[in-house]
Amino acid sequence: MLRNYLKVALRNILKHKMFSLINIFGLSVSITTCLLIILLVYGQKRVDNFHEKGDRIVRVLSETDNGSFASTPLPLASTLLQGYPHILEDAVRIKSSFVGGDVIYDNRRIPLAGRYADDSFFKIFSFELIKGDPATVLEAPFSIVLTKESSEKIFGKEDPLGKSVKLNDIGLNTMDIALIPTENTETLIDDLVVTGVVDNTLSSHIQFEFLISMSTIPSLMKQGKSQATFDDWENYSDSYLYVLLQEGKTAQDLAPILADISKEKYAALDDVNISFGLERLSQITPGAFRQNPISLRMPIEVIYFLSFLGLVVLFSACFNYVNLSFARFLTRSKEVGVRKTMGAARYQVFVQFIIESVIIALLSLVVAIGLLQVLSIVFLDLWINQFLILDLTPDLMLFVLFIGFSVLVGGLAGLLPASFLSSFSPIKALRSFSGISLGNGKRFMLRKGLVLAQFCASLFFIITTLLIFAQLNYLLEKEYGFDQGNVVNIKLQGIEYGTLAHELGQNPAVETISASSFVPGTGGYSGSTKVKTLQMPDADLSSSYIGIDQNFIPNLKLSLIAGNNFSASIPKKDETMVVVNEALAQLLGYKEPKSIVGETILIGEDQSAVQVIGLTENYIFDLLTEADQDEPLLMRYLPDKFTYMNVRYHPTSDIGSMLLSMEEKWKKLDRVHSFKYEIYEEELKATNSIFADMMYVLGFISFLAITIASLGLLGMSAFTVESKKKEIGIRKVHGAGVKQVALWLSNSYLWLFALAILITIPIAYFMNTIWLEEFSYRVNFSIWIIAAGIAIMFVLGSSSVLSQTVKAAMNNPIKGLREE
């Protein structure tokens, strides 16, 4: 029986080549997208699944008014271990601040980044130690455990055990993305002894290139090289805490204890209130986003978002499939009738069509796996991938998952057509095949409904895609409000600004130089502070600030609309003046922003009074994704905070040779650090490459969706034409020309198209407005986007309809008649 089904299915697939190709193509691209997402989620699930005691490891979180933090106060670990040994077997703290910089051995300097961790690290986690004893490697002060990779970088083939290295700590981190400013200071940590080598190739959310024993910190404190706070309960950003529960205990047993500790420590305090949450190791990746994360991971929201997109594509392909199958199965009502007259039960007919559908899905899977190979290369190249611990290596389990998924898709897509078709009574099925069928009203309506649905789906996708592109393009082209052209930003890395400015300023290519505490628009941040006025002492306004010098405003060509810039002779200490932006003035209640100039405002916790001497237009200083239209900003003269030097060069000068000579000067001033600079315009572009990536992903997805939908339309019109062969033949025999027949065939589509516009426009408008409003800077959802969508749809639709109708109209009429 099954063989018979398979045979019929394959013959049908071959017979209706166009339908099969459209279906297989549509399904395979969407299955590919879904497989990629399955891979992604599956890869995330694989993170940290190698720890033998993994099911007993939980991470403690700090729940605060500012959100949920991955980190906790340092003293929490010992309080728990001493007080509750019946629940906790062990605990490990990992310092949240990175320790990193050049690791020095002999003449070699290798930049590496790592963490301080308690000695229990290797007893709790199952990272494999290639060398060294898990119980003791991190026990003694100044112990360092290297990863295999770091060990090879530093020692090559030499045995690292027992060797001593120095570390020039500048707070280098493994996150490897220069969005977060690292420390300006440096600390030399002497004589670390290598006690172990670890293989950390299995993916984990804890990433490091080396680990240093936590017991090193008290020794460093004695040397004055560290200010850790081992008994500070109010600082919850200092370390991460993972506890190992006793056998048979669960997170629920620990929760009330943590609640008690929280009450004891914080009930009496006004301004700090921390409660502790728990998270099982398996919940961390994939998991909800936590503040102060231990590593940058793909937030679960991204997974949701991608899954949603995958489902959209899958849905459009299934929709297509259902549509086309309906159309095609209708031509097979005769078969149903005959089979039923020959004794087939309903379920047998049903199973037959489902099997056909599953076969199509499995064929699509084969194509999809091929496509996946290509696609994963492209995907792994994406910029956002730097953030992700992403592992796309396939395994057997995945393969089973893939097949299961395809069978499910095939089954679901075939469900509707199969149950519809198998419900025909034999007499009805046979009769609808014979001559009467052309006038059969229900079938006619069904077909029109299918075409209409196809039009609506396509139009919706096209409009949505256009809007997404318009929005992303808008963000990419957005003017920041300052002039980033011909500017290089140089990181001071601890050198005094005046000294460096004097040295580099002599270069003839340099036009002007200024200093700032961060570079606007690149994700840097100096902090925020409370702002009040004398008139409004209760104002609850918190404003970001940037530390600048007197050259910054003219150098970046910010537009100063009232008042003055800082004068050249402004005193370096005792802040008395400030420049503000329009948004701040408005938020402080100045209806006419210019009138704030000359007023006195109070800033900071201590409410020091400063005079507003100037007002600039709003400009974007945050990352574009996070930027808000009216974000207040204080521009303060803070020489202590200078971290960057902004160099504007002559547009005609040769930047390459300018930078080269600057680097030489730099080397004379600073022998430790390398010369670090970013060309401003390029840095901003790189920062915004997330939009480009999103364009890439969304563009690809919507291309798929639109292609699938257009193919669906092509299939539908091919089907309509096929079912009207006889009528076309009769008309042509009676003298109708090609043009008349083609027009007659296409005519009904025009009405459906018009109807589709009426239905889809409001839906598209409503649905898209929802996400668009999430953006502070957004394009105008104009009538032109809708019009362009309709125009594109019209071109796509009419070309697929006309290609079929004209072909049919040109056919020899006798052919159409003979086949009936």
Next chain:
Amino acid sequence: MLLQLRNIFKWVNSGGQRLFLLKDINLNVEEGEFISVMGPSGSGKSTLLNVIGMLDNFDEGEYEFLHESVHALKEKHRANLYKEYIGFVFQSYHLLDELTVKENLEMPLLYKKFKGTERKAMVADMLDRFNIVGKKDLFPTQLSGGQQQLVGVARALIANPKLILADEPTGNLNSAQSEEIMALFKQLNSEGVTIIQVTHSEKNAAYGSRVINLLDGRMIK
């Protein structure tokens, strides 16, 4: 007695009016009979045949088939009864285009749960008997109308039905071809198979043992 129809009525509602397709049909069919149903176009011949074949329902009356009350049976029972005893021959053959001659013959057996070896034997037997062994791997579109109808009859016979229902089996055939089919029916009938055929041709009707005339859904003597 093979089957008995008592006071069968069938109607459709059209514009608030009952349009009768069958009116008060009473019919007894003994095993081994060869009946021809005749009447003008639209008189309800096909409808009657479908009712007898349990492909279509009726609205009033009683129908007994081998002492089972068809009108009282559940859908599934009725299908089983039909599957076991009845073979259908269509005017327009209705062979499945995707299947070869051999596979078309095998198809009803699949639904009747015959074993693979049994099926093979039965199909081979039929091909032999109808002299179409040479055509067994061809598809229906590669056969002439007469050959197709031959396959259609073979398919109806393959599971050894007690009753064959044939709706204008020779409607699309030339006279030589129809004579061939009629001779075959005659032979089957002599082997004990009951046959009810719809026909417009007096000549074909003459092969039968009894003629039923229909007019506007009513039997006339």
